Amino acid sequence: MRAKFAVKQLSIFLENRKGRLKEVTQVLAEAKVNIRALALAESAEFGILRLVVDNPEKARSILSSAGFTVKEQDVFAVEVPDKPGGFYQVVKLLADQDINIDYTYAFVGGKDKAILIFKVPDRLFEKALETVQQGGLPLVKPVFFYGS
Amino acid sequence: MDWRKKDYLAREDIEALQLKRLKEVVERVYHLVPFYRQKFDELGVKPHDIKSLDDLRRLPFTVKQDLRDHYPFGMFAVPMEQIVRIHSSSGTTGKPTVVGYTAHDMRVWTEVMCRTFSMAKVGPGDVVHNAYGYGLFTGGLGFHYGAEGVGAAVVPSSVGFTKRQLMLMRDFGATVLCSTPSYALHLAEVASEEGLNPREDFRLRAGFFGAEPASKGLRENVSKVWGIRYCECYGLSEIIGPGVAASCEHDELHIFEDHFLPEVIDPETGEPLPEGEEGELVFTTLTKQGLPLIRYRTRDIATLYKAPCKCGRTILRMGRVIGRSDDMLIVSGVNVFPSQVEHVLTQVEGLTPNYVIVLDKRGVLDVLEVWVEVDERVFTGDIGALENLKRKLEEELANALFLRARVKLVEPKTLERSMGKAKRVVDRRELESITK
Numbered sequence: 262m263r264a265k266f267a268v269k270q271l272s273i274f275l276e277n278r279k280g281r282l283k284e285v286t287q288v289l290a291e292a293k294v295n296i297r298a299l300a301l302a303e304s305a306e307f308g309i310l311r312l313v314v315d316n317p318e319k320a321r322s323i324l325s326s327a328g329f330t331v332k333e334q335d336v337f338a339v340e341v342p343d344k345p346g347g348f349y350q351v352v353k354l355l356a357d358q359d360i361n362i363d364y365t366y367a368f369v370g371g372k373d374k375a376i377l378i379f380k381v382p383d384r385l386f387e388k389a390l391e392t393v394q395q396g397g398l399p400l401v402k403p404v405f406f407y408g409s
Numbered sequence: 410m411d412w413r414k415k416d417y418l419a420r421e422d423i424e425a426l427q428l429k430r431l432k433e434v435v436e437r438v439y440h441l442v443p444f445y446r447q448k449f450d451e452l453g454v455k456p457h458d459i460k461s462l463d464d465l466r467r468l469p470f471t472v473k474q475d476l477r478d479h480y481p482f483g484m485f486a487v488p489m490e491q492i493v494r495i496h497s498s499s500g501t502t503g504k505p506t507v508v509g510y511t512a513h514d515m516r517v518w519t520e521v522m523c524r525t526f527s528m529a530k531v532g533p534g535d536v537v538h539n540a541y542g543y544g545l546f547t548g549g550l551g552f553h554y555g556a557e558g559v560g561a562a563v564v565p566s567s568v569g570f571t572k573r574q575l576m577l578m579r580d581f582g583a584t585v586l587c588s589t590p591s592y593a594l595h596l597a598e599v600a601s602e603e604g605l606n607p608r609e610d611f612r613l614r615a616g617f618f619g620a621e622p623a624s625k626g627l628r629e630n631v632s633k634v635w636g637i638r639y640c641e642c643y644g645l646s647e648i649i650g651p652g653v654a655a656s657c658e659h660d661e662l663h664i665f666e667d668h669f670l671p672e673v674i675d676p677e678t679g680e681p682l683p684e685g686e687e688g689e690l691v692f693t694t695l696t697k698q699g700l701p702l703i704r705y706r707t708r709d710i711a712t713l714y715k716a717p718c719k720c721g722r723t724i725l726r727m728g729r730v731i732g733r734s735d736d737m738l739i740v741s742g743v744n745v746f747p748s749q750v751e752h753v754l755t756q757v758e759g760l761t762p763n764y765v766i767v768l769d770k771r772g773v774l775d776v777l778e779v780w781v782e783v784d785e786r787v788f789t790g791d792i793g794a795l796e797n798l799k800r801k802l803e804e805e806l807a808n809a810l811f812l813r814a815r816v817k818l819v820e821p822k823t824l825e826r827s828m829g830k831a832k833r834v835v836d837r838r839e840l841e842s843i844t845k
Contacts, residue, residue, distance in 0.1 A: 272790030274783045276820050302792045307783075307818050309792050330783050330821055332790035363791070 262390040267335040269317035273310040274330040297406045300366035338401035343375040354396040416722040430695035441486040480504035509699040521652035522555020529615035535561035538583035543567040547650030552587040586616040589742040590623040594773035597634040608636035620742035657720040676734040741775045769837045777814045
């Protein structure tokens with residue numbers, strides 16, 4: 262299932278320094294990489310920018326050559342109805358199976374749907390996919406993000 | 410001989426005494442320390458070859474690594490039952506350097522510290538506030554014994570708790586302060602913050618400062634802000650601790666050369682340099698029993714002067730230490746080698762990330778930061794993992810350096826590089842004018 266549903270997410274290490282976010286996004290914009298989803302995690306001194314983009318290989322290579330530290334990781338995406346309880350449904354499924362969520366972020370997918378992105382410990386990745394599917398919630402295929 | 414007279418001997422008497430003692434120490438190490446016997450034999454030199462002070466140049470050097478290689482007691486020249494005190498450095502990448510003193514050595518140490526205190530005529534009636542660290546570091550106990558030796562009252566306050574230190578200094582009427590120069594300045598700053606005037610609300614008249622390099626500006630500041638005589642103290646634990654040299658009323662740094670025979674050498678070739686030339690300071694301990702050292706290379710760069718001083722002392726003078734011939738850093742009086750930091754970085758994550766050591770001042774105190782590049786080997790994409798890494802590095806650095814170091818995680822290629830080679834140390838402290 263991993264091969265079918267794993268979405269490549271890029272994590273970029275950033276110092277908390279003026280203009281640094283601008284520089285990353287500029288590199289991506291100039292390379293015509295489209296950001297489909299993003300989240301920014303931060304500590305007092307540094308941050309990690311997490312991106313799901315339309316072309317992860319290209320994005321990774323241009324960011325690396327621009328001197329950024331980039332890590333590629335598998336995440337998965339779940340489509341839920343854009344209404345109260347949507348997020349709860351997924352989290353409950355995972356929690357009931359003792360699957361810890363490292364972090365999650367979301368965006369409104371248009372119409373009445375929302376897309377949730379989940380990062381779980383790698384050893385639980387397969388189990389998480391099965392859990393979500395067996396719970397009757399649609400997993401989003403990577404092509405949704407990558408497709409032109 | 411009364412120690413008070415030893416600083417005023419005629420030059421030829423000093424040299425005659427040195428030669429006599431040099432012959433003795435060479436004889437002793439040759440027979441009692443296998444390391445030296447082997448070194449002497451390799452160079453084809455025997456103790457009886459030493460007929461003049463000039464023959465010193467025929468003897469082998471000793472370096473810090475030799476002490477580490479013989480950790481802990483391999484270079485001691487007496488059986489352990491004669492050792493009454495052991496001190497130790499914090500230890501660098503591997504083993505610390507351990508020094509041992511016999512009862513006789515303790516008397517020598519106390520004597521040179523008495524001679525140090527006599528530079529400002531410290532004696533009965535004085536209250537000596539000793540804010541050097543007590544413990545394995547030689548500073549605390551070295552000054553302590555000297556102050557007792559001259560009959561002053563010692564307050565062994567050790568380091569830290571600045572406000573309490575100030576209260577004690579004030580309430581006990583301290584007349585003499587012993588500390589690192591930067592801590593003396595910090596004390597003055599905190600006193601001012603507390604609404605006290607260092608010059609008027611305290612009875613200090615002199616201070617004995619050492620354990621870290623001090624620029625002329627820093628020395629003048631300390632002297633001015635407290636309104637005191639600034640006595641500089643030079644020493645290193647391998648030779649005895651503090652008490653190798655001290656500055657007189659004319660601000661000249663005198664070496665107690667009847668105990669510690671100094672030379673200046675070219676650090677590249679090892680050749681002795683004539684008086685007045687700048688080079689690496691080398692000491693031979695003339696009277697120490699526990700750990701006698703022959704031609705110990707201090708790595709400190711300085712100059713020697715033989716002409717008698719205006720103060721009347723005949724023992725020779727050394728210029729201020731103007732740098733190091735190796736990469737040792739002195740941070741708040743603590744010796745730090747970049748290799749120690751590298752060792753910790755390598756151990757913690759099993760890899761050697763790029764890093765740079767940044768030294769700075771926060772107020773008057775030294776701050777040590779280690780900037781570590783987060784490259785793709787270190788970066789897991791997880792923020793918690795980075796925070797753990799930072800915390801773990803800080804803990805391990807504190808354990809290894811005996812000093813708090815702040816770790817800053819930075820992006821690759823932000824670290825300064827020079828000549829295509831990573832620059833490991835950026836010292837932002839103002840030390841440009843260490844020389845007089």
